[in-house]
Amino acid sequence: MKRILVINPGSVSTKIAIFEDEEEKISTTLYHSSEELSKYSTVYAQYAFRKNTIIDFLKKSGLSPKDFDCVVGRGGLLHPVESGTYVVNEKMKEDMMDARYGEHASNLGAILADEIAKENNVESFIVDPVVVDEMVDFARLSGHPMFKRVSIFHALNQKAVGRDTAKKIGKRYEDCNFVVAHMGGGISIGAHMRGKVVDVNNALNGDGPFSPERCGTVPATQLLELCFSGNWTFKQMKEKIKGKGGLVAYLSTNDIRKVLKMIENGDKHAKLIFNALAYQISKWVCKMATMLKGNIDAIILTGGLAHSEQLISLIKERVGFLAPVEVVPGSDEMKALALGALRALRGEEKVKYYD
Numbered sequence: 001m002k003r004i005l006v007i008n009p010g011s012v013s014t015k016i017a018i019f020e021d022e023e024e025k026i027s028t029t030l031y032h033s034s035e036e037l038s039k040y041s042t043v044y045a046q047y048a049f050r051k052n053t054i055i056d057f058l059k060k061s062g063l064s065p066k067d068f069d070c071v072v073g074r075g076g077l078l079h080p081v082e083s084g085t086y087v088v089n090e091k092m093k094e095d096m097m098d099a100r101y102g103e104h105a106s107n108l109g110a111i112l113a114d115e116i117a118k119e120n121n122v123e124s125f126i127v128d129p130v131v132v133d134e135m136v137d138f139a140r141l142s143g144h145p146m147f148k149r150v151s152i153f154h155a156l157n158q159k160a161v162g163r164d165t166a167k168k169i170g171k172r173y174e175d176c177n178f179v180v181a182h183m184g185g186g187i188s189i190g191a192h193m194r195g196k197v198v199d200v201n202n203a204l205n206g207d208g209p210f211s212p213e214r215c216g217t218v219p220a221t222q223l224l225e226l227c228f229s230g231n232w233t234f235k236q237m238k239e240k241i242k243g244k245g246g247l248v249a250y251l252s253t254n255d256i257r258k259v260l261k262m263i264e265n266g267d268k269h270a271k272l273i274f275n276a277l278a279y280q281i282s283k284w285v286c287k288m289a290t291m292l293k294g295n296i297d298a299i300i301l302t303g304g305l306a307h308s309e310q311l312i313s314l315i316k317e318r319v320g321f322l323a324p325v326e327v328v329p330g331s332d333e334m335k336a337l338a339l340g341a342l343r344a345l346r347g348e349e350k351v352k353y354y355d
Contacts, residue, residue: 003019004071009074018061043107070125077102085344096111136198158302177192177193178192187211193292205242209284211277214243278315282318303329307329
């Protein structure tokens, strides 16, 4: 039996889970107040504070770092890497500490995992960080050599639901073709071809359908005119793309439940926006189907928005002709991290090294 500590840092919380092999034994979310976090000038500066909260939680649970066979953390912003389970090394930690490729709370995942693992002289891992890049060369082209399409997406959950769906249909993930739509605050839609995500939209701050908080692909000339109008700062324009775009821009909420309530109360504008969201997701699913030349084992709809039966129904109407549609609501990141570490410990998957 392998006991695994899983650490998933978020902007105002740190999720903790303890697994014994595939079974989750303990799970909790340690919330951090804005007052606590405001003391720190950078994400990395929060490291000691967050580590202490984790150690305190373990003590209250009658555990210590010496009780684990490995520790796995959520992977953050690194240079592009292949999919897989990575051993945390000094190069990786340096890039996270310096925020070399961007600052995000998830950067603390590898650092916390490694420092806690060292107390028991066991290995630490990350699994399928958001910067997994398996895109084929021609998918990177945008239409101008100054602009390159970038792979940043919900790799951890997309890969996990891909493996689960493959198992469900009696095949290996590496032998399947899927279109996977992760639908949350950001929406990423990937073409999975025999175990690799060969094309995907940049779900962080680039193209794709609009989402609860992001505008997705917008008309380029109109965007340029707005940027150079003198009415908006660079920061304000970035917020329109990520944070204040999508449902927030149209309906002043990022909560799909509130949107559905508006529709229930007769709000025709809310219904229009909701239908447009379903249409744009469907359109991007069909775009990714072209990469697979229509040879698709399943279309997988996942993420928080997949809990909405109304949204799923509208998408199914438009994409069901392509392949069977599997619905996997939510995102079990903790289990995906634990299973990645477990595959490494059992030798079922060759671990990789960041350089």
